[in-house]
Amino acid sequence: MTAPDPAAPVLELRQIQKRFGSVQALCGADFTLGQGEVHALLGENGAGKTTLMHVAYGLVRPDAGAVVLAGVSRAVGSPRIARRLGIGMVHQHFTSIPALSVAENVALAAGWPVTPEPLRRRVQALAERVGLPLDPDLLAGRLGVGLKQRLEIVKALAADARILLLDEPTAVLAPGEVDELLRVIRTFTASGGSVVLITHKLDEALAAADRVTVLRQGRVVHTGPVAGQTTASLAQAMIGDAEPRTAAEITEAKTTLRESAGMTGPALVRLDALEVPRESGFGIAVRHASLVVHGGEILGVAGVEGNGQRELLRAVAGRLLPIRGKLEVVGPVAFIPEDRTTEGLIPELTLVENVVLGSRPGDPWLRRGRIDWGLARQRTAALLRDFAVAAPGPQARASTLSGGNQQKLVAARELACAPRVIVAENPTRGLDIRAAAEIHARLLGAAAAGAAVLVHSSDLDEVLRLAHRVVVMARGVVLPAGPSPTRARIGELMVTGAR
Amino acid sequence: MRASGSAAALGLGLLALALSLHLAGYDAMTALGSLWQGAFGSWYALTSATLVRAVPLIIIGLGIALAFRGGALNIGAEGQFYAGAIAATWVGLHVAARPAPVAIAAVWVAAALAGMAWVAVPVLLKLRFGVLEVISTLLLNFVAEALVSLVVQGPLQERQHIYPQSDPIAEAARLPVLPGSRLHAGFALALVAAVVVWYLFARTHWGFKLRAVGAGARAAEITGRIDARRITAVALLGSGALAGLAGGVEVSGVSYALFQNLSPGYGFTAIAVALLARLHPLGVVATGILFGALEAGAGAMQRDAGVPAVAVYVVEAVVILVVLLVDAGRRRPHAGRKAHAMRLPA
Numbered sequence: 001m002t003a004p005d006p007a008a009p010v011l012e013l014r015q016i017q018k019r020f021g022s023v024q025a026l027c028g029a030d031f032t033l034g035q036g037e038v039h040a041l042l043g044e045n046g047a048g049k050t051t052l053m054h055v056a057y058g059l060v061r062p063d064a065g066a067v068v069l070a071g072v073s074r075a076v077g078s079p080r081i082a083r084r085l086g087i088g089m090v091h092q093h094f095t096s097i098p099a100l101s102v103a104e105n106v107a108l109a110a111g112w113p114v115t116p117e118p119l120r121r122r123v124q125a126l127a128e129r130v131g132l133p134l135d136p137d138l139l140a141g142r143l144g145v146g147l148k149q150r151l152e153i154v155k156a157l158a159a160d161a162r163i164l165l166l167d168e169p170t171a172v173l174a175p176g177e178v179d180e181l182l183r184v185i186r187t188f189t190a191s192g193g194s195v196v197l198i199t200h201k202l203d204e205a206l207a208a209a210d211r212v213t214v215l216r217q218g219r220v221v222h223t224g225p226v227a228g229q230t231t232a233s234l235a236q237a238m239i240g241d242a243e244p245r246t247a248a249e250i251t252e253a254k255t256t257l258r259e260s261a262g263m264t265g266p267a268l269v270r271l272d273a274l275e276v277p278r279e280s281g282f283g284i285a286v287r288h289a290s291l292v293v294h295g296g297e298i299l300g301v302a303g304v305e306g307n308g309q310r311e312l313l314r315a316v317a318g319r320l321l322p323i324r325g326k327l328e329v330v331g332p333v334a335f336i337p338e339d340r341t342t343e344g345l346i347p348e349l350t351l352v353e354n355v356v357l358g359s360r361p362g363d364p365w366l367r368r369g370r371i372d373w374g375l376a377r378q379r380t381a382a383l384l385r386d387f388a389v390a391a392p393g394p395q396a397r398a399s400t401l402s403g404g405n406q407q408k409l410v411a412a413r414e415l416a417c418a419p420r421v422i423v424a425e426n427p428t429r430g431l432d433i434r435a436a437a438e439i440h441a442r443l444l445g446a447a448a449a450g451a452a453v454l455v456h457s458s459d460l461d462e463v464l465r466l467a468h469r470v471v472v473m474a475r476g477v478v479l480p481a482g483p484s485p486t487r488a489r490i491g492e493l494m495v496t497g498a499r
Numbered sequence: 500m501r502a503s504g505s506a507a508a509l510g511l512g513l514l515a516l517a518l519s520l521h522l523a524g525y526d527a528m529t530a531l532g533s534l535w536q537g538a539f540g541s542w543y544a545l546t547s548a549t550l551v552r553a554v555p556l557i558i559i560g561l562g563i564a565l566a567f568r569g570g571a572l573n574i575g576a577e578g579q580f581y582a583g584a585i586a587a588t589w590v591g592l593h594v595a596a597r598p599a600p601v602a603i604a605a606v607w608v609a610a611a612l613a614g615m616a617w618v619a620v621p622v623l624l625k626l627r628f629g630v631l632e633v634i635s636t637l638l639l640n641f642v643a644e645a646l647v648s649l650v651v652q653g654p655l656q657e658r659q660h661i662y663p664q665s666d667p668i669a670e671a672a673r674l675p676v677l678p679g680s681r682l683h684a685g686f687a688l689a690l691v692a693a694v695v696v697w698y699l700f701a702r703t704h705w706g707f708k709l710r711a712v713g714a715g716a717r718a719a720e721i722t723g724r725i726d727a728r729r730i731t732a733v734a735l736l737g738s739g740a741l742a743g744l745a746g747g748v749e750v751s752g753v754s755y756a757l758f759q760n761l762s763p764g765y766g767f768t769a770i771a772v773a774l775l776a777r778l779h780p781l782g783v784v785a786t787g788i789l790f791g792a793l794e795a796g797a798g799a800m801q802r803d804a805g806v807p808a809v810a811v812y813v814v815e816a817v818v819i820l821v822v823l824l825v826d827a828g829r830r831r832p833h834a835g836r837k838a839h840a841m842r843l844p845a
Contacts, residue, residue: 319721337721344722346715357711357723359704369704 008035009068010194011087011163016055016065018048018218021403025051026062026218033163038185038195040209040226042202042238044460047215049198050092053165056196057089058082083110088156089165094148095155098141102151105140110158123154130157131184146177153184164188167198182208200304202231202495214238231496232488239460239491265295266330268421268452269316274325276311284323285311287476293452295420298443300467301456304494308476309456310338310425316454317423329421330452332360334414338425340403344410347399351391351409352380354398358413379416387412388438404435411439415446422446422453428462440466460487505775505782508821509789512814519813520806530804534811537799538792547681548798551753553791555580555745555762557689559769560787561696562741564778568700569734570713570727575621575636576742577766578643579614583743585650586613587750588757591668592655602671606751607688607744614743615736617643622732632735640766648759655757664758674752683752690784692741697780709734742766763794771815774822790815 011033018026026048033039043049054060056067058076066073069085076082079089096105103123107114112122123136132150140151149169156164166185170178185195185208199205205212206226214222214237222237269292276286285308293299303309314320315327317335337343345354356376359366365376380394389408391401398406411427424443428436443466447453457463463470470481472493479493513531520527538549559576566573573579587610594602621635648663650656655665674683699706711719712727712734719725745765754761772790776782793815797808 318724335722342715342717344718346711346718348714349711353707353711356707357718359723366704370702371704371707373702 009033010035010070011056011196012066012068013052013056014066014068016052017063018051018055018060019063024218026055028065029215029218029220031213031220031223033194033196034211035194036189036192037210038189038197038208040205040212041196041198041215042200042205042212042234043215044238044458047238048218049215050167052215053089053167053196053198056082056163057087057165083159083161086160086162087165088159088161088163090149090152090156090167090169092167094152096140096148096151098139100140101136102134102138102140102143103136105151106136106155106158109155112158123158126158127154130154131187132180149177149181153181157188162192163194163196165196165198168200169197170199170201170204178204200495202234205234206231232492235491235495236488238495239487265297265450265452267292268295268330269293269454270326270328271316272326274312274315274327275323276308276315276320277323279311279314279320285476286315286322286473286478288325289478291471291478293421293454295450295452296447297469298447298453298455298467300463300470301454301473302460302463302470302481302490302494303456303473305458307473307494309473312473312478313423313425313454313456316421331421332417332419334417334419334422336407336410336414336422336424336427338429340406340410345398345406348397350395350397351384351401352377352394354409355380355383355394355413360417363417383412383416384409387442404431407431407439408435411442415442418449419446420451422451422455424453424455426457426459427455429458436462460490464490502782504825505777505786505822508775508818508825509814511821512817515817516810516813520810525804525806530800530806530810533803534793534796534800536796536803538796540799543680544795544799546677548795549788549792550682550686551791552794553788554683554685554689554752555749555765556769556772556790556794557784557787558685558692558745558748559742559765560772560776560783561689561692561780562738562745563769563773564776564780564783565696565709565741566734566738567773568713568778569709569731570716571625571731571735571738572633573618573636573735573738573742574633574770575618575639575766576738576745576769577762577764578636578640579617579739579742580746580749580762580766581643581647582617583610583614583746584750584757584761585647585655585746586610586743587747588655588665588668591672591751591755592666593669594672595669597671599671602669603674603751606668606672607747610747610750611740611744614746615740617743618735618739622735625735626728626732644759647757647761651758657756662758665756667755668750672751673755674748676752681753683748685748685752688744688748689787692744693780693784700780742769768794768815771819775818777822 009032013029013031016026016029029048029052031052041049051060055062056076058078058081067076068074074085076085097108100108103119104114106123107119112119120136127134132154134147134150134154140148143151169181189195197205197209206229209226211224212226212229212234213220214234216238271289271291274286274289275284277283278285289312301309301313311320315322316329317333318329319335341347346357349357352373356365356371365372365379377394384391384394387408389405389412391405398409401409422443427439427443431439443453443455455466464487470485470490472479472481472490474494481490481493517527517531520530537544539545559580563573563576587606590606590609594605597605617639618636620639621632624630624635625632651663651665657664657666674685676683700710708719708723708725709730711723712725712730716727720727749761750757768790772786773783775786793811797811800806801808
C-alpha cells in the first residue's frame with residue numbers, strides 16, 4: 001500500500017454552503033481527500049454527509065463554496081461531468097435497473113456502447129480487475145443484496161474513476177461481504193485511488209480509514225487521522241456534548257408542563273418479548289422487545305435509521321402486525337407518521353377529507369356508512385383554529401399548506417380524539433423552530449393530561465428534550481439508556497449496540 | 500377551472516379534426532356541419548342516434564371512473580361489455596315465458612355478473628401475482644372478442660346456422676322505447692347509475708375510502724387503516740359489472756341479438772368519456788352524450804360528406820392527450836417538491 005498522502009489532495013471541498021428550503025444542510029463545510037487515502041465521513045442522520053458528497057458528485061449545486069480537483073477549481077454541474085473528472089459514487093440506495101442485465105447496467109453508467117459480446121467481455125474483465133467478479137448476463141433484478149452492491153461498485157469504477165464516494169455501502173451487507181468490500185477498497189487505494197466512506201459504523205471507520213471527518217449539523221467538527229481515535233471519542237464528536245442548542249426555544253410553559261407530566265400513571269403500553277418484521281416484510285426488525293410505557297410519560301426512542309425503531313413504533317400504533325410476543329395498547333391510539341406527505345395525509349385531497357381520512361369508528365361524522373360532510377367541515381374548521389393551522393379554510397387542498405402547517409394538521413387530527421397512547425415519528429422533521437415548539441407543547445400537554453407518548457427522532461436533542469425516559473434501539477434490540485442519560489452515552493449505545 | 504379545461508380539450512379536439520379534414524382535402528365546414536346535423540340536427544337524431552349511443556358510453560364511463568378513482572386502470576371494458584352481452588343474449592333467449600320486468604332484470608343481472616366475472620381474472624392475477632391490470636384487462640378484450648365470434652358460430656348461432664349471429668332475444672326481455680324513437684329505457688338506467696355512483700363517491704364512507712386509495716394508497720393504509728388492495732379489487736369488480744351491464748343494455752335495448760362488432764369500441768371511447776369528465780359521475784353523463792353525438796355524427800359525416808367515420812377518433816385522441824397533459828402540468832410543481840424533499844436527508 002502506498003502511504004496516504006494528504007499533502008497531495010485529489011479532492012477539496014471548500015466552505016460549502018447549501019440550504020434546502022428552511023433547512024441549512026451545510027454551513028461552510030471543508031473537506032479534503034488525499035491521494036491514496038480512505039477517508040471516513042461520519043455524522044448523525046441529517047448532519048449533511050450525503051449532501052456534501054452529492055456536491056462533489058454534481059448532484060447538488062452548492063449555494064457557495066468551491067470544488068477543487070487536483071488543485072484546479074471545477075464546476076461539477078452533473079454526475080456526468082463528475083464521472084468524466086474521475087469521480088464515481090455508490091449511493092445509499094441501489095440505482096441499477098432490475099430489468100437490464102449486469103453488463104447493460106454497467107454500460108449505462110459508463111456510457112459504453114451496448115454491443116452484446118464485446119460488452120460482456122469488457123464488463124467481465126472490469127469486474128475481475130477490481131476484484132468483484134460478476135456474471136455479466138444476469139438480470140440486475142435477480143441479484144441478491146450483496147451482489148447488487150457489488151454491481152454498484154463496479155458501475156462506479158467502470159469509467160476509470162480515481163475517486164470513489166461510498167455512501168453507507170455496508171449498511172446492507174453481511175459481515176463477510178463487509179470484509180470483502182474493505183479488501184476491494186484497499187486494492188483500489190493501493191493502485192492510487194482515493195475513497196470517501198460514509199458510514200454510521202464507527203468500528204468500520206476505525207478499521208478501514210486513514211483519516212476521519214465528522215460533520216454535525218452541516219459543520220465539520222473534527223477532522224484528522226484515525227490513529228488515536230476510539231469509538232467513544234468519535235461518538236462524542238458526532239453527537240457533541242453541548243447543552244441542548246435550543247435552550248431558548250423552550251418556553252416557560254413547556255418547562256412547567258414537562259414537570260407536571262412524567263407522573264407515572266397506569267401502564268398503557270405493554271410489550272412482552274415482541275418480535276416485529278421489517279416493513280418490507282423480509283427479516284426481523286424488532287427482536288424480543290419488552291417494554292412498559294405509563295400514562296403521563298414520554299418515552300424517547302433513539303436509534304440510527306434501520307435499527308428497528310420505526311417498526312417498534314408502528315407495531316405499537318397498530319400499523320404493523322407483530323410476528324410473535326404480546327402487545328397490549330390501550331386505545332385510542334394517535335399516530336403521527338414520519339412522512340406526512342405520503343403517509344400522514346393525501347396532498348391532493350382537501351383538509352376536511354384529510355381529517356376524515358383519519359376517522360375512527362364512532363367519529364360523529366360517520367353515519368352508518370355515510371359521511372356528514374357538513375359536520376366534518378365544522379370539526380375541521382375548529383381543529384384549524386385550535387391548532388393555529390394557517391390555511392385558507394377546510395376546503396383547501398392539503399398540498400397548498402406549508403410543511404409546518406401540514407404537520408400541525410396531522411397532529412391536530414390525531415390528538416383530537418383525546419388519545420391514551422400517542423406514537424410520533426420524527427414529529428418535527430423539517431419544521432421551523434416555532435412550529436416544532438408548538439408540536440412539542442402538544443405532546444407534552446397530552447402527556448400531562450395522562451397519555452403515554454412514544455416518540456422517535458433522528459435528532460437526539462429532540463429526544464433528550466422531550467423524553468422522561470430514553471431507550472435506544474440497536475440492531476433490533478431495545479436498550480434502556482438508564483436514568484438521566486447523556487448524549488455521549490446514548491450515542492455510544494446507538495452506534496455500538498453494547499450495553 | 501376543471502370544466503373549462505375539459506371544454507378546452509374538446510375545442511382543441513374539434514379544431515384538430517377540422518384541420519386534419521382540411522389537410523386531407525375535405526371541405527371541413529361541410530363535414531362538421533353534417534356531423535352536427537347527424538348528432539343534434541333533429542329530435543330523431545338526438546334521441547335515436549346520439550342518446551342511444553350515449554347509453555353504453557355513460558354506463559361504461561361510470562365504471563371506468565369507479566376503477567380509476569380507486570387507483571386501478573381498467574382498460575378492458577370492451578371485453579367486459581362483450582362478456583355481458585354474451586350472458587344477456589343467452590338469458591334473453593331463455594326467458595320467453597317470464598313477465599317483462601323479471602326477464603329484463605334477469606338479463607341485466609346476468610350481464611353485470613358476466614362483466615364482473617370477466618374482470619375477476621385480472622383482479623385475481625393482480626392480488627395473487629401482482630400482474631398489472633392495465634395489461635391483463637387489455638389483453639382479455641381480444642379473448643372476449645374471439646369468444647363472441649365463437650359463440651355466434653356455435654352454441655348461440657341462429658336457428659338456420661347461416662349467419663354468424665344469435666337469434667333475437669325474447670320479446671319480454673326487450674326494453675321499452677320512447678315512442679317515435681329508438682331511445683330505450685337503458686337511458687334512464689344510465690342516469691340512475693350516474694346518480695348512484697355520484698352518491699357513492701360524494702356521500703358514503705366506502706366511496707371516500709375508494710377515492711383516498713386512488714389519491715394516495717400509502718396514506719390511506721397508514722393513516723386511514725384502509726385495506727387498499729381490497730378496495731382496489733372491489734372497484735375493479737364494480738367497474739367490470741358496469742361494463743357488463745352496458746353490454747346487457749345494448750342487447751336488450753338496441754340490437755336484440757348478439758353478433759361480432761356489436762360495439763364500435765364503446766369500451767375504449769368510454770375511457771375518453773371518463774377522463775374528459777375528470778372521473779366525475781355526473782360529468783360522465785354530459786361527456787357520454789357528447790361522445791355519443793360524435794359517434795352519431797360520424798355516421799352522418801360519412802354518408803353526407805364522404806368523410807370516413809373513423810376521422811372522429813382524432814377528437815377522442817386529442818381530448819385524452821390534452822386532459823392528461825393538463826393534469827400532468829398541474830402535478831408538476833408537486834412532483835418537484837417531492838424530488839426536492841428526497842434529496843434532503845444526508
